[in-house]
Amino acid sequence: MPRPEQKLIKLTIDGREIEAVEGTMLVDAAKQGDVEIPYFCYERRLGQPVGACRMCLVEIEGIPKLQTSCSTGVRDGMVVHTQTERVHEAQNAIVEFLLVNHPLDCPVCDKGGECPLQDISFGWGLGRTRVVEPKRHFQKPLALSPLIAIDRERCILCYRCVRFSQEIAEDWQLIFADRGSHTFVSTHDGHPYVAPFSGNIVELCPVGALTSQPYRFRARPWDIEGAGGVCTLCPAQCNVEFTVRDEKVVRVLIREHDGVDDGWLCDKGRFAYQAIHVDERITRPLVRDGGQLRPVSWERAFETAAEIARHQGRTAALVGGGASNEEAFLLQRLLREGLYSHDIDSRPGGALPLELARTLAAPALQASVPDLEFAHTVLVLGTEPLDEIPILDLRIRKGVRRNGVKLAIASPRPSALDPNAAVSLRYAPDGEAAFLSALEAALGHASSGSGDDVASLAELLRSGGEDVVIVYGESLAPAALESLVRIARLLGLEGRDGAGLLGVPASANGRGVREAGALPNAGPGYAELGAPRGRDAAAIAAAAAGGELSALYLLEVDPVRELPDRAAWEAALHHAGLVIAHASVLTDGLRDHATVIFPAESHAEKEGTVVHPDGRLQRLRAAIAHPGEVRAGWSVIAELARRCGHDLGVLTSSMAFRQLVAAVPFYAGITLEQIGGRGVRWPERPEAAALPAGGGSAQTPGAAAGTVQPAAAGQTNGHLRLGTYRSIWAAPEVEISPALHYTIAEQLVELSPADARRLEVGDGDEVLVGSGGTRLRGRAAVRTGVPEGTAFLATGIAQASANHLTEPLVEVRRA
Amino acid sequence: MKPLIFDNIDEPGLNTLAVYERRGGYEMLRKALAMPREAVLQEISDSGLRGRGGAGFPMGMKAGFLPKGDMPKYLTCNADESEPGTFKDRELMQKSPHMLIEGIAIACYAAAITQAFIYIRGEYRLQGDILEAAIAEAYAAGYLGDGILDSGQPLSLVLHRGAGAYICGEETGLLDSLEGKRGNPRLKPPFPAIQGLYDGPTLINNVETLATVPHVIRLGGKQYAEIGVERSSGTKLVSVSGDVQRPGNYEIELGIPSREIIFGLAGGPQPGREVKLWFPGGSSSPVLTRDDLDLPYDFDSMAKAGTMLGSGAIIVVDDTHTVLEVMSKVVKFYAHESCGKCVPCREGTNWTHKMVHRIESGEATPMDLDLLASVQTQIIGNCLCVLGDAMAMPVGSMVAKFRPELEAEVEAARERAGTPSLASAGAGVPVH
Amino acid sequence: MSAIDRRPPVPRFGHGSRVPGWDVAVDLAKPPATVPDPATTPVPDELRSEIEQAMGRYPNPRSAAIPALHAAQRHHGWLPPEAIAQVACVMALTPAYLTSVASFYDMFALRPKPRHDVYVCTNITCSLLGADEIHERMIELAGDHPDLNVCSFECLGACDIGPMASVNGEYVGPINLDDCEQIARDLDKGGPVLEHKQLRFRRCADPNANPES
Ligand SMILES: Cc1cc2nc3c(=O)[nH]c(=O)nc-3n(C[C@H](O)[C@H](O)[C@H](O)COP(=O)(O)O)c2cc1C
Ligand code: SF4
Numbered sequence A: 001m002p003r004p005e006q007k008l009i010k011l012t013i014d015g016r017e018i019e020a021v022e023g024t025m026l027v028d029a030a031k032q033g034d035v036e037i038p039y040f041c042y043e044r045r046l047g048q049p050v051g052a053c054r055m056c057l058v059e060i061e062g063i064p065k066l067q068t069s070c071s072t073g074v075r076d077g078m079v080v081h082t083q084t085e086r087v088h089e090a091q092n093a094i095v096e097f098l099l100v101n102h103p104l105d106c107p108v109c110d111k112g113g114e115c116p117l118q119d120i121s122f123g124w125g126l127g128r129t130r131v132v133e134p135k136r137h138f139q140k141p142l143a144l145s146p147l148i149a150i151d152r153e154r155c156i157l158c159y160r161c162v163r164f165s166q167e168i169a170e171d172w173q174l175i176f177a178d179r180g181s182h183t184f185v186s187t188h189d190g191h192p193y194v195a196p197f198s199g200n201i202v203e204l205c206p207v208g209a210l211t212s213q214p215y216r217f218r219a220r221p222w223d224i225e226g227a228g229g230v231c232t233l234c235p236a237q238c239n240v241e242f243t244v245r246d247e248k249v250v251r252v253l254i255r256e257h258d259g260v261d262d263g264w265l266c267d268k269g270r271f272a273y274q275a276i277h278v279d280e281r282i283t284r285p286l287v288r289d290g291g292q293l294r295p296v297s298w299e300r301a302f303e304t305a306a307e308i309a310r311h312q313g314r315t316a317a318l319v320g321g322g323a324s325n326e327e328a329f330l331l332q333r334l335l336r337e338g339l340y341s342h343d344i345d346s347r348p349g350g351a352l353p354l355e356l357a358r359t360l361a362a363p364a365l366q367a368s369v370p371d372l373e374f375a376h377t378v379l380v381l382g383t384e385p386l387d388e389i390p391i392l393d394l395r396i397r398k399g400v401r402r403n404g405v406k407l408a409i410a411s412p413r414p415s416a417l418d419p420n421a422a423v424s425l426r427y428a429p430d431g432e433a434a435f436l437s438a439l440e441a442a443l444g445h446a447s448s449g450s451g452d453d454v455a456s457l458a459e460l461l462r463s464g465g466e467d468v469v470i471v472y473g474e475s476l477a478p479a480a481l482e483s484l485v486r487i488a489r490l491l492g493l494e495g496r497d498g499a500g501l502l503g504v505p506a507s508a509n510g511r512g513v514r515e516a517g518a519l520p521n522a523g524p525g526y527a528e529l530g531a532p533r534g535r536d537a538a539a540i541a542a543a544a545a546g547g548e549l550s551a552l553y554l555l556e557v558d559p560v561r562e563l564p565d566r567a568a569w570e571a572a573l574h575h576a577g578l579v580i581a582h583a584s585v586l587t588d589g590l591r592d593h594a595t596v597i598f599p600a601e602s603h604a605e606k607e608g609t610v611v612h613p614d615g616r617l618q619r620l621r622a623a624i625a626h627p628g629e630v631r632a633g634w635s636v637i638a639e640l641a642r643r644c645g646h647d648l649g650v651l652t653s654s655m656a657f658r659q660l661v662a663a664v665p666f667y668a669g670i671t672l673e674q675i676g677g678r679g680v681r682w683p684e685r686p687e688a689a690a691l692p693a694g695g696g697s698a699q700t701p702g703a704a705a706g707t708v709q710p711a712a713a714g715q716t717n718g719h720l721r722l723g724t725y726r727s728i729w730a731a732p733e734v735e736i737s738p739a740l741h742y743t744i745a746e747q748l749v750e751l752s753p754a755d756a757r758r759l760e761v762g763d764g765d766e767v768l769v770g771s772g773g774t775r776l777r778g779r780a781a782v783r784t785g786v787p788e789g790t791a792f793l794a795t796g797i798a799q800a801s802a803n804h805l806t807e808p809l810v811e812v813r814r815a
Numbered sequence B: 001m002k003p004l005i006f007d008n009i010d011e012p013g014l015n016t017l018a019v020y021e022r023r024g025g026y027e028m029l030r031k032a033l034a035m036p037r038e039a040v041l042q043e044i045s046d047s048g049l050r051g052r053g054g055a056g057f058p059m060g061m062k063a064g065f066l067p068k069g070d071m072p073k074y075l076t077c078n079a080d081e082s083e084p085g086t087f088k089d090r091e092l093m094q095k096s097p098h099m100l101i102e103g104i105a106i107a108c109y110a111a112a113i114t115q116a117f118i119y120i121r122g123e124y125r126l127q128g129d130i131l132e133a134a135i136a137e138a139y140a141a142g143y144l145g146d147g148i149l150d151s152g153q154p155l156s157l158v159l160h161r162g163a164g165a166y167i168c169g170e171e172t173g174l175l176d177s178l179e180g181k182r183g184n185p186r187l188k189p190p191f192p193a194i195q196g197l198y199d200g201p202t203l204i205n206n207v208e209t210l211a212t213v214p215h216v217i218r219l220g221g222k223q224y225a226e227i228g229v230e231r232s233s234g235t236k237l238v239s240v241s242g243d244v245q246r247p248g249n250y251e252i253e254l255g256i257p258s259r260e261i262i263f264g265l266a267g268g269p270q271p272g273r274e275v276k277l278w279f280p281g282g283s284s285s286p287v288l289t290r291d292d293l294d295l296p297y298d299f300d301s302m303a304k305a306g307t308m309l310g311s312g313a314i315i316v317v318d319d320t321h322t323v324l325e326v327m328s329k330v331v332k333f334y335a336h337e338s339c340g341k342c343v344p345c346r347e348g349t350n351w352t353h354k355m356v357h358r359i360e361s362g363e364a365t366p367m368d369l370d371l372l373a374s375v376q377t378q379i380i381g382n383c384l385c386v387l388g389d390a391m392a393m394p395v396g397s398m399v400a401k402f403r404p405e406l407e408a409e410v411e412a413a414r415e416r417a418g419t420p421s422l423a424s425a426g427a428g429v430p431v432h
Numbered sequence C: 001m002s003a004i005d006r007r008p009p010v011p012r013f014g015h016g017s018r019v020p021g022w023d024v025a026v027d028l029a030k031p032p033a034t035v036p037d038p039a040t041t042p043v044p045d046e047l048r049s050e051i052e053q054a055m056g057r058y059p060n061p062r063s064a065a066i067p068a069l070h071a072a073q074r075h076h077g078w079l080p081p082e083a084i085a086q087v088a089c090v091m092a093l094t095p096a097y098l099t100s101v102a103s104f105y106d107m108f109a110l111r112p113k114p115r116h117d118v119y120v121c122t123n124i125t126c127s128l129l130g131a132d133e134i135h136e137r138m139i140e141l142a143g144d145h146p147d148l149n150v151c152s153f154e155c156l157g158a159c160d161i162g163p164m165a166s167v168n169g170e171y172v173g174p175i176n177l178d179d180c181e182q183i184a185r186d187l188d189k190g191g192p193v194l195e196h197k198q199l200r201f202r203r204c205a206d207p208n209a210n211p212e213s
């Protein structure tokens, strides 16, 4: 659905002429014209107005009854009155009615001071009550979930929270039960409202009925300050506002950005701020001493780390997604210029050929986030947005729901978006290349008539409309990506506005750190390396384990925890003589092997820039001072470089940014001021042309590759294929945030009903999953959607993570 | 006047296809199918047939609002009949279900609709069973199905049973309920004729309205319009109940004096009693008094008298009952049935309910009647649908028309409860 | 214990709700109630096929929510959470959605109820004619009768036979206090209830309605 055309019209409100886009709801148009109309139930982001609270009634000339301005689209020549006797009477009436059952317990209410009901009662009510009848009473507060408390007395039944659950998150868990004045917000049979986006209802609630358990009674509005920031706990990079009290982040709110988050936040982003202020956080430099990591002075830490200078040519670095562009940029400088090594990587799945990397980053192929909402067709390929880039899950749903976007899903594992999809197909884990070449072949032929899934997907992509956006995951191997590029070209997506590719990196700033040069085969800006190419992640592990590398620099990443093949990384870290890490949590690999740990900044402390998967440079700003002895990451790298005899020439973070811009041609001219609070999408700027063109990748796929490996292909002597998934909650920050403890789950082994039956495993049974000599313990989850022949295991979790397993086939049996 | 809808209504077996056909059933469907759609619609418009479900909106005009074109369109027959005092559709569906089916088929043909539903209240189990059987017969006989009577006009008709909620009689609440949701009314606009069931254009009419359609076709629209009075054409089923000697449904010609219905047909109150007040069109209509008994019973006359003909349910209350007693039942009903979606209705009905309870328990003063009346004016016109108004208007009318009696009842209740007399307590509404 | 938890309990205005859960916290040990997975939610075949048939009748299967809940209530006698989960599983909806729908309508019971439904109309007409006493009497009778589910109902659309009641869907009236006992006896016997007062046999009140007969 191409974006609707916007027509400007003029209307009059209270005698003022106001210009607005035709069809804008009257409340919004009035706001633009500086006329304030009170309202409760309306919320633009929630879509269709419900007109339930009746607070927004106004008089429109030519219509006898008062109208709800929240549901009336503006038309040219409309004449509106908001200050007449009739309107005032209606407003007074509604305020009085709202307070019939409201407890007016403002002094002990967490919402006090930032409560729309308070404000509107004051501004539009009569300030007295004629109610002498008893109000309705409930026990209060009650738990609605581990994160949210509900006070049903305060609820004005405005519909916002239930609409969020039903129409935005579409989890349909939060409901109204009963009817009339008995209506109350509820869930099914006392189940908690646990869902990845549940926290949004706290922010939506216009009274103190829904409050955040972690924030309750932590502060009053006059105690706090708001500081704009960007959440870098995942690649979605939602814009947030940190609520700060006494240099502590006590709450995270949305800072709506249509181009990024559409005004929503996931519960990880909203509640994992707690990891900033817990005892588990590393806030002092640590050095291994007698086998133990001990807090030391910065001087001592630098001294130890500066040993790295002696490992020239034998040092490798891994860059995690929490790192800023500047940190990645400076680190690759240190490595390349100071230590003569190109062994730096940030892509867990293996390096891409440079040509391919350039093609995938090319402006002509980039789709933007809002394109998801207005495309004809969206294909989600090899990624689960809900887990890997949660906020896009909501965006994709929105497009399907509101604009009739046709959705296709192709993935090994069932997706939360399957029910919304027109076509949803499964390929085997590691089967993506075969799948894509089959798709490519199907697209090449005119309608083949064959009714299989790939053919119907091809048909949908080909004839569903030109604007196709393909969201793909980082797990795709180079061959699959080559195929993907050809498919994009076949579909004519190149250079097409509103269409293109959107790559979801495995880590928050994956795109940024690669553009900054954290790749073994490219410098900043995907520049060709004069020198021989470096090792990618897997090769680094092998080389370190084999003694070819003697120092490892881990910038906000613990490969033992995060990367595939845990055993290989354990060996690598074990054998490296020097392991330097920037970290804020002591994960397994670091606890066992790090030589020096520099305390890393949280996203609320960092200054710098990051790049959104759609190419938007965003700016991180310090909302709070560094706790303990934490220092800025860029300054630590710069200082270490100086001590290694290689001065990088940066004294401030903005100097680092200027160096980055100078080094990356397609960033040319961008300033921090331009990025400001809203970001700059570099692919939209003319300077984007400076990105070297990628290769043609023209070869056609082999004829033999025309079929998808059927997902249900039989088992190999009773073994199942291993598929992995990484839950939204699988993150160290989540584990140490007390409010999110409930999300820590044991290993869930997802099995198809048929396999479960065959293996005599019941839902919830304990199972052992083995490959090679490794056995993992987990709990079976029998799921109808799981294709027969595959077992899915979680990675990225602290215990029994699937990265212990390396073979493609596993044996599953009851423990 | 010879009855139209209730002609032969008690004939044994009329609910079966055989008897209905013997009585000329489905001939009008044949006749209509032989006419161009537009002509059928024109007959309906010419008849001046106004909706029998409550609002009295001309059916022809409503059907004319449906956009032309190929999109899926729906007809929904409103058989929720929950307005207190109303029971006409029940008798009609129970005894002559095929008349309704025939009317639906003709209306669907006229408006180019291929999918129809009857939303019947869940409590009408017997009537639902009878309709289900009749629908099956009609399918078997080719009056419903892929091409009705070989005309090429397909029509599928599904009976949908509700589960007990008055608000599902409100047309948009009905649509949500039929879509499998809570029966909350929707914002209007968009009106159902433009965007209704499953977002498609939807024609919603009452059972009686649709059952009248075959008669309109038989007589011809202009001829039908001759019956009754101007702007209230035709016959109407009136449900008379309460303090009358012969309660029941009567088919009358619109415009006859109300007295003729209440006394002539229904026999008036028991000997020795007098009419105190009456609802002319269900419990939602503002009440009338014995002074209004000579009003002509038609849409406009009732509107002029500040009330409405509504569903045609006359509830008669005689002088053995108090106004407070009646008011209390009305208020309890609406407080129970408010869907709770919009604030003025939800809180207004529930507050009013508590206020009336306070009056009854002798804790009120006559000044509370002002508060009661004021709350009613705060409800009227401010709600999402008109359920709120449907309580506020009759309650408001009772306070306005029976103030002295209500004041006496307030005092009497205080006395009963032993509340200190006003003189000693100091009158007034407590201020909080 | 925080200061908040130490407060004395607030005196309650007893209004309650017929829907469980209105005044209690959720059970944090339970998992979220998402769409039930057919692999782990057994549904009785008969119920499944009834629901599936209902779904087939509508352009949008969700329209079958009320018919499906009726079916589940017939099957289980009321709508326990498991019944709702079964409907949810067949319809691929969340149980919460169906709880929300079910709790809107008076005919669905979200708490266990006795087998025989006796809805006594206590709306205007019937109460003018004495329904409140009938209701009280029925409640009394239900007191020592394990199978009687007596509810006061709003207008059942049969004011012509007021005061009236719907006994397992069968409309009977006008009823007097003696009839109440008879209703209970007839229900025990299992035959027709108050047969001579069943609405299905009543002739139209309009003397002109059937001029030829
Ligand atoms: C609260 C409320 C309840 C209603 N109940 C019924 C009803 O039970 N039956 C009915 O036919 N119309 C009822 N209506 C009127 C309908 O909304 C609608 O106007 C009617 O079904 C249209 O059909 P008609 O034009 O044939 O009368 C009700 C309206 C309101 C506001
Ligand atoms: S007026 Fe009453 S019934 Fe109508 S929407 Fe509002 S709350 Fe619901």
Ligand code: FES
Pocket: A038, A039, A040, A041, A042, A050, A051, A052, A053, A054, A055, A056, A057, A068, A069, A070, A071
């Ligand atoms: S904001 Fe318009 S009705 Fe609530």
